[in-house]
Amino acid sequence: MVAAAQHPQIKLLTYCExxxxxxxxxxxxxxxxxxxxxxxxxxxxxxxxxxxxxxxxITSEYDQGLGTRKAIYVNFPQAVxxxxxxxxxxxxxxxxxxxxxxQKVCPTQAVDFEQEDSIFPESVGAIVVATGFDLLAWDKVYxxxxxxxxxxxxxxxxFERMSNASGPTGGKIxxxxxxxxxxxxxxxxxxxxxxESKGKEYCSRTCCMYTAKHAHQxxxxxxxxxxxVFYMDxxxxxxAYEEFYQRSVQEGAQYIRGRVSKIYLKGNRLIxxxxxxxxxxxxxxxxxxxxxxxxxxxxxxxxxxxxxVGITVDKDGFFxxxxxxxxxxxxxxxxxxxxxxxxxxxxxxxTVAQSGSAASKVLALMSQDELSMDPMISNIDEEFCSGCLSxxxxxxxxxxxxxxVTYRQGGQTMERTVAAVNSxxxxxxxxxxVVCRSGAANLxxxxxxxxxxxxxxxxx
Amino acid sequence: xxxxxxxxxxxxxxxxxxVDVPGVAAEIAGISGVLCSTDYKYMCSxxxxxxxxxxxxxxxxxxxxxxxxxxxxxxxxxxxxLERAGLNPYMLEMANxxxxxSWVHASDKxxxxxxxxxxxxxxxxxxxxxxxxxxxxxxxxxxxxVVGGGIAGMQAALDIADAGQEVLLLEREPTIxxxxxxxxxxxxxxxxxx
Numbered sequence: 001m002v003a004a005a006q007h008p009q010i011k012l013l014t015y016c017e018x019x020x021x022x023x024x025x026x027x028x029x030x031x032x033x034x035x036x037x038x039x040x041x042x043x044x045x046x047x048x049x050x051x052x053x054x055x056x057x058i059t060s061e062y063d064q065g066l067g068t069r070k071a072i073y074v075n076f077p078q079a080v081x082x083x084x085x086x087x088x089x090x091x092x093x094x095x096x097x098x099x100x101x102x103q104k105v106c107p108t109q110a111v112d113f114e115q116e117d118s119i120f121p122e123s124v125g126a127i128v129v130a131t132g133f134d135l136l137a138w139d140k141v142y143x144x145x146x147x148x149x150x151x152x153x154x155x156x157x158x159f160e161r162m163s164n165a166s167g168p169t170g171g172k173i174x175x176x177x178x179x180x181x182x183x184x185x186x187x188x189x190x191x192x193x194x195x196e197s198k199g200k201e202y203c204s205r206t207c208c209m210y211t212a213k214h215a216h217q218x219x220x221x222x223x224x225x226x227x228x229v230f231y232m233d234x235x236x237x238x239x240a241y242e243e244f245y246q247r248s249v250q251e252g253a254q255y256i257r258g259r260v261s262k263i264y265l266k267g268n269r270l271i272x273x274x275x276x277x278x279x280x281x282x283x284x285x286x287x288x289x290x291x292x293x294x295x296x297x298x299x300x301x302x303x304x305x306x307x308x309v310g311i312t313v314d315k316d317g318f319f320x321x322x323x324x325x326x327x328x329x330x331x332x333x334x335x336x337x338x339x340x341x342x343x344x345x346x347x348x349x350x351t352v353a354q355s356g357s358a359a360s361k362v363l364a365l366m367s368q369d370e371l372s373m374d375p376m377i378s379n380i381d382e383e384f385c386s387g388c389l390s391x392x393x394x395x396x397x398x399x400x401x402x403x404x405v406t407y408r409q410g411g412q413t414m415e416r417t418v419a420a421v422n423s424x425x426x427x428x429x430x431x432x433x434v435v436c437r438s439g440a441a442n443l444x445x446x447x448x449x450x451x452x453x454x455x456x457x458x459x460x
Numbered sequence: 461x462x463x464x465x466x467x468x469x470x471x472x473x474x475x476x477x478x479v480d481v482p483g484v485a486a487e488i489a490g491i492s493g494v495l496c497s498t499d500y501k502y503m504c505s506x507x508x509x510x511x512x513x514x515x516x517x518x519x520x521x522x523x524x525x526x527x528x529x530x531x532x533x534x535x536x537x538x539x540x541x542l543e544r545a546g547l548n549p550y551m552l553e554m555a556n557x558x559x560x561x562s563w564v565h566a567s568d569k570x571x572x573x574x575x576x577x578x579x580x581x582x583x584x585x586x587x588x589x590x591x592x593x594x595x596x597x598x599x600x601x602x603x604x605x606v607v608g609g610g611i612a613g614m615q616a617a618l619d620i621a622d623a624g625q626e627v628l629l630l631e632r633e634p635t636i637x638x639x640x641x642x643x644x645x646x647x648x649x650x651x652x653x654x
Contacts, residue, residue, distance in 0.1 A: 001637050001641065003614075003618060003627060007618065007622075009623045010617050010621045010627045010629055011628050012609075012636065013628055013629065013634060014631045014634055014635060015631070015633065015634045016632065026600035028599055028605070030605055073634075074635065079634070079637070080635055081635070085634040099504075122605065123603065124601055124605040125602055126604045126605070127604070128620075129607050130609075130610060130612035130613035130618045131608040157642060160642055160643045163645075164642070164643065217644070217645070241648055243648070244648040283504060310468050323532065332568075337616075339612040340608070340610065340613070344609070351615070355611075357618065358616050360619075362616075362625070363623050363625065366600065366623075366625050368600055369600060370597045370598065370600065371600055374595065375595050375596065376550070376593065391465075395612075445550060450586055453586060453589045454585050455586065457582045457584065457586075458585075460581075
């Protein structure tokens with residue numbers, strides 16, 4: 001993180017949204033919106049006085065609801081940049097005009113309640129989309145696990161926050177309900193993954209490994225603890241992965257093959273009912289805490305981003321690569337590349353590898369001073385064009401613009417409007433040729449004559 | 461007079477196991493304008509490509525049909541072959557006799573063979589109508605936008621920046637790091653994530 005922030009060739013644009021993308025490979029113009037932080041980061045030193053004094057306590061999204069933060073906050077002590085923003089929805093000053101303590105205590109007068117969003121354009125030649133993932137909202141669909149009403153049924157990411165030394169518990173694994181150390185911890189894999197009826201058809205690919213890690217952490221950090229893992233399959237296809245899983249088993253993690261059918265509360269413990277499908281008999285475990293390995297899904301806002309950037313999504317909402325094997329980091333839009341979980345669930349080693357691959361594609365593009373463009377694009381014959389601009393309306397790439405041409409008629413110079421194709425934007429989809437009533441629009445390499453010759457040959 | 465060459469690929473047994481490839485080649489050889497109709501085990505391989513180049517030179521071919529897999533896989537490959545032989549790369553037409561034929565009609569070899577012939581006849585008709593096309597050239601802005609500042613975005617940004625190129629790293633949250641920074645230790649090495 002720090003390496004990225006300090007690199008002289010990288011400009012960080014945090015708390016920003018991508019509003020608009022225009023142009024084409026090598027020549028994109030993007031519109032970026034800097035969301036208002038209400039803190040002038042040029043003045044702020046990140047001293048932390050403001051968030052110590054802020055009176056508003058809000059549940060921390062970053063800590064997955066396990067901790068609190070202030071209305072002026074940094075998400076975690078090592079954040080980059082290590083300077084706060086004000087959460088406008090929860091700030092007393094911004095909502096009622098009463099408070100302003102952070103502004104009063106700030107030694108550099110960096111707090112600015114008048115700050116507004118600013119929008120600025122940037123020119124770029126390539127775009128790498130790396131928008132990551134979110135987790136399936138299991139509490140909306142898994143009634144058998146309590147629809148989220150038991151505080152001690154948590155997700156793997158909540159477990160990570162707890163286990164993290166900078167997290168809400170300072171690295172201690174505790175029950176969210178009473179803060180006590182759990183002795184029996186049950187892990188359930190494939191919650192939403194490989195479950196067509198309630199979740200997703202696909203495998204999220206990381207859960208087998210992080211669950212093995214979580215089981216190891218429970219056994220390591222909590223003395224006299226037991227870890228039970230309910231699984232459908234154990235998938236460890238990575239270098240040193242199987243060994244890692246076996247280590248957890250040797251440390252005492254008890255793997256039970258079967259789905260959990262019900263979790264319910266008995267006193268202050270959770271009863272986990274399942275079937276052991278290897279032994280063919282029902283099992284029941286009394287647990288202090290249950291950790292669910294929930295499915296990875298595309299990150300919030302992925303559909304809007306796909307539209308903004310002009311890329312396609314697959315049936316699950318992940319961004320579609322140009323070819324599953326041969327062009328895994330390219331999209332069907334030239335100049336736009338993919339890295340990480342936005343393309344499909346993957347773990348950190350695969351993500352890093354894919355990022356390197358996307359970077360190498362970008363660098364191949366950047367190594368050229370000029371690009372040669374595919375000539376199989378639309379061509380509009382001015383002579384035949386009536387200037388109706390039906391083609392402009394259907395063009396998905398905004399590649400058609402009206403153009404005024406002059407011509408001579410009866411000794412006079414006349415003007416008329418025709419459609420003109422931008423060769424940089426046109427992707428050769430042919431939508432314009434279908435709506436063109438005068439036959440002026442033709443796709444080079446797919447002209448009406450050429451297509452009819454094919455039809456004749458095949459029907460003869 | 462058009463001088464057409466037709467090259468039919470077996471794709472090992474992918475096509476050759478279903479379609480009677482030599483039979484198809486013989487049938488296509490009879491079409492007017494086709495000066496050369498031949499088959500080979502793997503047309504995309506180096507010997508396969510050399511076969512096309514040699515035929516272009518020997519028979520003075522001016523347009524080429526390759527009947528093989530989907531153009532999505534090898535159109536660029538064969539365009540480069542034409543270029544190396546001195547032809548305009550867009551004087552190529554492909555007939556997809558794998559995905560559109562042998563793979564989907566594996567149980568009916570005779571019908572698959574007839575369909576392959578029809579698909580290649582279509583391609584021959586199209587290739588007769590082709591005209592040379594020429595690429596246009598556009599400049600490149602040497603600057604990259606990376607959308608998302610998690611591990612994927614940071615790594616891509618660093619790799620591009622290390623090569624000396626300018627990068628804009630955009631993140632919607634107040635901090636970079638994404639989900640990765642939320643994690644504790646990471647498998648399989650158990651080192652920290654931040």
